[in-house]
Amino acid sequence: MKLNELIQPQEPRDLYLPTMATLRDIKPLNALETLYTVELPGGADLGHQPGQFVEVSLFGVGEAPFSISSSPTRKGTFELGIRKVGLLTEKLAALKPGDKLGIRGPFGHGIDVERFKGKDVLVVAGGIGLVPMRSLINFVLDRRDDFGRLIICYGSRSDEELLFTEEREAWKKDPGVDFHVTVDRGSPAWAGRTGVITTLIPGLELELGKTVCCVCGPPVMYRFVLLALKSRGLSDESIYMSLERRMKCGVGKCGHCQINHSYVCQDGPVYHYPDLKSLEEAL
Amino acid sequence: MAAKPRVAIFDFTGCEGCELNQLNFENQLLDMLGHVDIVEWREAMDDRPGEYDIAFVEGSLSTPDCIKRINEIRRRAKVLVAVGACAVQGGINSMKNTRPIEEVREEVYGKDKYLFPTLPALPLSSVVKVDVNVRGCPMTQIEFLKVFTALVMGKQPVEPTSAVCVECKLKENECVYERGMICLGPVTRGGCDAQCPSVGQYCTGCRGLVPEPNLKAMEDILVTHGLSVNEAWKRLHLYNSHELEGLKS
Amino acid sequence: MDLKFLASDRVEALVSHLMHQKAVYAPQRMGRHSVALDKVTNPAAVVLDYSRTMQSVKKYFQPPRDELLKFDLTDQSFAAATVEPLDAVLLGIHSYDRAAIDRLDYNFSQGQPEKNYLKRREGVIWVGVSYEPDEFHFSGSVGIGPLETEGFDVFLSRVGGGYQVETVTEKGGEILAGFDLPQAEQGKPSPGHFHQHIFLPQARLNEVMAASYSSPVWEETAQKCVGCGSCNIVCPTCYCFNVEENVDIKVTGGTRERIWDGCMLREFTEVAGGEVFRGGLAERQRHRVLRKFKYLSDRTGHPWCVGCGRCTAYCTAGISIVSIVNRCVSDFEKHPTTAV
Ligand SMILES: Cc1cc2nc3c(=O)[nH]c(=O)nc-3n(C[C@H](O)[C@H](O)[C@H](O)COP(=O)(O)OP(=O)(O)OC[C@H]3O[C@@H](n4cnc5c(N)ncnc54)[C@H](O)[C@@H]3O)c2cc1C
Numbered sequence: 023m024k025l026n027e028l029i030q031p032q033e034p035r036d037l038y039l040p041t042m043a044t045l046r047d048i049k050p051l052n053a054l055e056t057l058y059t060v061e062l063p064g065g066a067d068l069g070h071q072p073g074q075f076v077e078v079s080l081f082g083v084g085e086a087p088f089s090i091s092s093s094p095t096r097k098g099t100f101e102l103g104i105r106k107v108g109l110l111t112e113k114l115a116a117l118k119p120g121d122k123l124g125i126r127g128p129f130g131h132g133i134d135v136e137r138f139k140g141k142d143v144l145v146v147a148g149g150i151g152l153v154p155m156r157s158l159i160n161f162v163l164d165r166r167d168d169f170g171r172l173i174i175c176y177g178s179r180s181d182e183e184l185l186f187t188e189e190r191e192a193w194k195k196d197p198g199v200d201f202h203v204t205v206d207r208g209s210p211a212w213a214g215r216t217g218v219i220t221t222l223i224p225g226l227e228l229e230l231g232k233t234v235c236c237v238c239g240p241p242v243m244y245r246f247v248l249l250a251l252k253s254r255g256l257s258d259e260s261i262y263m264s265l266e267r268r269m270k271c272g273v274g275k276c277g278h279c280q281i282n283h284s285y286v287c288q289d290g291p292v293y294h295y296p297d298l299k300s301l302e303e304a305l
Numbered sequence: 306m307a308a309k310p311r312v313a314i315f316d317f318t319g320c321e322g323c324e325l326n327q328l329n330f331e332n333q334l335l336d337m338l339g340h341v342d343i344v345e346w347r348e349a350m351d352d353r354p355g356e357y358d359i360a361f362v363e364g365s366l367s368t369p370d371c372i373k374r375i376n377e378i379r380r381r382a383k384v385l386v387a388v389g390a391c392a393v394q395g396g397i398n399s400m401k402n403t404r405p406i407e408e409v410r411e412e413v414y415g416k417d418k419y420l421f422p423t424l425p426a427l428p429l430s431s432v433v434k435v436d437v438n439v440r441g442c443p444m445t446q447i448e449f450l451k452v453f454t455a456l457v458m459g460k461q462p463v464e465p466t467s468a469v470c471v472e473c474k475l476k477e478n479e480c481v482y483e484r485g486m487i488c489l490g491p492v493t494r495g496g497c498d499a500q501c502p503s504v505g506q507y508c509t510g511c512r513g514l515v516p517e518p519n520l521k522a523m524e525d526i527l528v529t530h531g532l533s534v535n536e537a538w539k540r541l542h543l544y545n546s547h548e549l550e551g552l553k554s
Numbered sequence: 555m556d557l558k559f560l561a562s563d564r565v566e567a568l569v570s571h572l573m574h575q576k577a578v579y580a581p582q583r584m585g586r587h588s589v590a591l592d593k594v595t596n597p598a599a600v601v602l603d604y605s606r607t608m609q610s611v612k613k614y615f616q617p618p619r620d621e622l623l624k625f626d627l628t629d630q631s632f633a634a635a636t637v638e639p640l641d642a643v644l645l646g647i648h649s650y651d652r653a654a655i656d657r658l659d660y661n662f663s664q665g666q667p668e669k670n671y672l673k674r675r676e677g678v679i680w681v682g683v684s685y686e687p688d689e690f691h692f693s694g695s696v697g698i699g700p701l702e703t704e705g706f707d708v709f710l711s712r713v714g715g716g717y718q719v720e721t722v723t724e725k726g727g728e729i730l731a732g733f734d735l736p737q738a739e740q741g742k743p744s745p746g747h748f749h750q751h752i753f754l755p756q757a758r759l760n761e762v763m764a765a766s767y768s769s770p771v772w773e774e775t776a777q778k779c780v781g782c783g784s785c786n787i788v789c790p791t792c793y794c795f796n797v798e799e800n801v802d803i804k805v806t807g808g809t810r811e812r813i814w815d816g817c818m819l820r821e822f823t824e825v826a827g828g829e830v831f832r833g834g835l836a837e838r839q840r841h842r843v844l845r846k847f848k849y850l851s852d853r854t855g856h857p858w859c860v861g862c863g864r865c866t867a868y869c870t871a872g873i874s875i876v877s878i879v880n881r882c883v884s885d886f887e888k889h890p891t892t893a894v
């Protein structure tokens with residue numbers, strides 16, 4: 023087939039123009055991370071799936087991708103949890119309520135929550151990976167009857183870097199949530215568990231055929247978590263992973279996010295694990 | 306924007322090519338000055354002490370006194386910017402690093418050499434932490450202005466890192482290798498808009514090496530073109546001897 | 555088929571005829587030996603007999619620096635960049651470069667169609683010209699012959715004393731209307747003889763390239779490569795870009811621009827914190843070559859390399875994409891089972 027026959031003619035669009043949104047609230051999560059509450063003009067609904075991301079920009083500074091941290095069930099505003107690491111993120115941290123920021127999106131392939139219905143949901147989140155996973159967690163909590171058990175494994179480098187203190191307390195108390203947390207190195211004040219995140223997995227109560235698992239964390243984490251999950255007998259089909267790559271456009275044009283033939287901004291960031299097996303560069 | 310940033314300018318051993326360059330672009334200079342308070346500018350004002358948000362420093366370090374001064378500047382500056390090849394890579398001055406220091410002192414100071422203790426000409430970064438580099442010999446106005454506006458906005462300027470060749474290709478220049486010249490472009494950082502090859506000259510590597518340079522491949526290029534590796538290495542040392550020493554160890 | 559004859563000494567007159575109707579862009583002398591595409595102001599400057607231009611027509615539809623928007627820092631407002639159709643005659647284009655545009659069209663139309671590129675693409679009249687392959691062309695191996703008229707409105711095939719003129723589309727007929735040309739004689743234009751070949755039919759290349767994933771060829775190539783990215787920058791089917799903010803010196807406003815980028819450059823996959831997802835030159839070279847011969851052809855059935863030879867001709871280190879692919883082919887023939 024000729025190349026032009028592979029394309030359905032559609033009206034070309036302005037893909038790179040942001041919508042100017044308003045920052046409604048900004049509060050520190052810890053020394054490095056900040057939670058931003060953002061409102062689109064007129065309180066418009068962002069219309070996202072858990073696991074999707076937006077491109078956030080400040081004029082004269084830059085644009086970068088950030089996962090949406092709030093659940094689509096909570097309307098009116100949406101939330102981003104952002105770590106201060108460079109140009110844009112430092113400038114974002116200096117914003118005040120009422121300031122404007124550019125938003126494009128939501129982009130990418132998120133979590134197909136429909137396919138999780140009736141299942142036990144296991145979330146494995148390392149570090150800042152909790153930011154996107156929180157969207158799924160709160161979605162499940164808000165639609166409690168649609169899902170089975172909710173199991174959360176959360177690992178962090180240190181207790182000072184743990185995110186979402188209040189919510190974690192609530193999850194811990196919630197009888198419908200099986201919440202586990204560990205830190206690599208605990209401060210003297212830390213009374214909880216220490217050890218890497220994979221040490222949480224052997225002890226979990228899992229009902230194999232009924233469990234779906236979603237993993238998100240730093241690049242080094244995936245291979246080890248995967249081994250741990252498989253040794254518990256979880257099937258490849260029950261595992262989903264959210265990956266991070268450098269991104270510029272978010273719409274499949276700039277080429278930056280490619281893993282072999284796959285564009286993370288289109289086919290991901292959330293991948294079904296069986297689809298990742300043909301991507302040698304993925305894990 | 307909060308209070309205007311306080312800016313200071315200092316120079317060490319260098320050719321002053323950069324400093325003159327800086328003073329040359331009057332129109333933009335006025336726009337620039339609207340955004341800052343200049344606290345020290347040797348050519349424009351007397352030396353006067355003060356604390357500064359941004360210190361622009363030119364030239365390389367070649368005497369113990371220089372080292373004392375740069376440490377002092379670092380202590381008092383929030384952002385330290387190295388301006389020009391001498392400050393960034395040790396520059397032409399650092400050529401003497403590859404010759405016995407006594408010989409250089411003899412040549413430069415003649416019989417007075419014992420009055421002037423000199424060190425190998427060091428880039429600022431070998432003594433203090435440098436936050437931003439403005440590369441080139443001399444640095445270009447465009448780039449200086451870019452760095453300047455970024456700093457005024459309070460953000461870290463982005464340094465170009467890809468090779469000069471990319472800029473040549475964008476300008477559709479004929480490669481000077483085809484004319485039998487040695488060109489250091491393949492391992493030299495761009496950002497100069499391939500200034501030299503665009504006028505039929507070879508690149509002398511004034512902007513420093515690209516990150517992770519493949520010098521072995523560079524050698525192969527020279528050999529395939531029947532050019533002298535020795536001569537190329539000599540030229541590469543002109544602006545990069547400090548960095549090359551670092552790569553060796 | 556109605557073929558006319560354009561004598562060499564009437565090329566200038568044809569260019570003038572075209573210039574009366576639309577702006578004309580065509581190859582013109584640039585350096586001592588080089589030819590570059592540029593807007594024509596002097597019809598006599600047009601060169602139709604050339605091997606290749608360093609940059610292809612891509613530069614008109616996806617300029618190396620392309621403004622996306624203008625912003626105002628005083629009130630945080632912005633305006634979209636104005637993008638105008640090129641609306642011109644592109645004259646003297648080789649078949650592989652026209653084929654490259656089909657590929658860029660695909661990229662910018664699939665998924666979310668992009669206005670910036672597609673708007674500029676409007677109103678173009680393509681006038682192709684045949685060429686004699688030099689030591690770098692290998693378009694024949696990817697199914698694009700020097701006489702291929704696909705995508706052109708008018709095509710000029712070199713014959714003794716001038717060109718056979720074929721009107722391919724109605725638009726082509728319209729632009730030529732009023733320019734009298736005699737009927738062409740029956741002589742056949744030269745189909746072109748290639749000096750470079752990929753030693754395997756296109757249809758089997760995907761399979762070979764899949765098997766090449768862990769081949770030593772990538773590391774061996776990396777030894778000779780300086781990682782300059784020139785091969786990306788000159789490729790007519792490379793479209794990757796980065797986005798930059800430019801602030802004016804008064805710090806009151808500026809522009810957001812996209813600039814060409816390339817997968818051979820180290821920063822291409824670098825993220826905050828310093829992680830580089832394709833850190834080695836071997837991995838980057840593999841990605842570049844597989845993008846041309848596997849990743850995109852798996853999706854579309856078409857190789858993303860059009861055999862122009864630019865990446866080889868302009869690589870200072872002399873790295874040849876044909877040699878890399880042929881090496882993969884011969885390795886495959888020896889050990890067809892190393893597929894991953
Ligand atoms: C799908 C996705 C979701 C993400 N979600 C979050 C999140 O919820 N919270 C969070 O803190 N971070 C998230 N990140 C990472 C975030 O994009 C980077 O931290 C951010 O780009 C750093 O920008 P900077 O300008 O501050 O850093 P600099 O280092 O100054 O970055 C300069 C440029 O490099 C690129 N870049 C650098 N790092 C990354 C990166 N990790 N990913 C993509 N591009 C990068 C960007 O284009 C950026 O503009 C996400 C990344 C992706 C791909």
Ligand code: SF4
Pocket residue numbers: 469470471473474478479480481482488489490491499502508870
């Ligand atoms: S002239 Fe120098 S910089 Fe330009 S392409 Fe050739 S080697 Fe590279």
Ligand code: SF4
Pocket residue numbers: 441442469490493494495497498499500501502507508509510511512513
């Ligand atoms: S081409 Fe080379 S020598 Fe010339 S200005 Fe650029 S980096 Fe310096």
Ligand code: SF4
Pocket residue numbers: 778779780781782783784785786818865868869870871872873
């Ligand atoms: S042009 Fe040649 S040397 Fe440069 S990155 Fe490409 S293959 Fe390597």
Ligand code: SF4
Pocket residue numbers: 785788789790791846858859860861862863864865866875
């Ligand atoms: S890969 Fe090389 S030969 Fe193929 S289209 Fe690109 S530049 Fe031309």
Ligand code: FES
Pocket residue numbers: 268269270271272273274275276277278279280285286287288
């Ligand atoms: S981010 Fe540009 S292609 Fe995916």
